[in-house]
């Protein structure tokens with residue numbers, strides 16, 4: 001039976017470490033890390049995420065600035081807010097909650113954020129830095145996966161790593177980080193031929209496709225490490241991952257549950273990026 005990688009416990013440890021460093025930073029340098037979260041419109045899921053981020057900031061001792069703008073906000077108004085936040089010395093990290101309403105050009109908005117405050121690491125400047133392995137910020141979810149592996153003492157070097165999913169926020173950066181850790185990396189997507197056979201080669205399988213319980217035991221090699229990034233809702237409303245946990249856990253060596261695996265790491269990594277931004281000029 002696989003060892004469960006407990007993202008709740010690991011993320012709580014990371015948040016505690018961040019809180020300690022934050023207290024020290026306040027005492028020695030008089031700096032309070034500040035995160036500005038901008039949300040446009042009324043999307044209920046986004047509102048929950050924003051509330052959780054605010055709570056996480058409070059817990060680690062950060063200042064948190066929430067900007068809740070109406071659905072009708074014009075692009076130039078949002079850009080002007082971002083420019084103001086770029087200049088604000090109390091704001092070290094800026095996060096614009098996605099998705100934005102249709103009339104706003106997401107790319108243009110993300111480009112307006114100062115890369116030094118881009119704690120989501122979505123700005124092309126930061127994406128480029130990740131490609132060359134010289135980065136300040138990592139996108140929160142793939143960074144969270146790397147922390148889970150590191151803190152579970154899972155060796156990546158020389159291992160066959162298969163990432164299923166190639167989005168800009170999960171799959172692609174995940175593949176780059178595994179490559180930088182000396183994994184032999186294969187990236188799969190919806191056009192991959194014989195996905196099952198490719199997955200069965202994996203020593204480390206990262207499932208990030210957003211399809212409820214898609215990966216059953218037939219996709220997994222005995223003794224593989226299985227990281228489930230997916231967050232899906234079953235018909236009965238309960239949450240599940242991309243992996244059929246009950247079938248895969250008996251054959252994997254390590255596995256992350258959903259909920260309670262990768263999910264809690266994402267916010268912990270956002271806090272980490274904000275702390276990094278706040279200490280960058282010291």
Ligand code: NDP
Nearest residue numbers: 141165166167170189190208209210229230231262263266
């Ligand atoms: P996207 O929808 O942007 O990307 C999904 C990827 O999966 C695409 O590359 C797609 O391929 C691929 N894919 C879809 N179906 C299949 C299939 N049947 N076989 C092989 N590949 C397939 O999703 P995200 O990357 O944003 O998110 C993925 C999952 O991770 C979602 O469940 C999301 O909710 C979750 N998530 C979890 C986070 C967390 O904090 N734990 C944070 C972010 C996301 P193609 O490119 O060919 O279309």
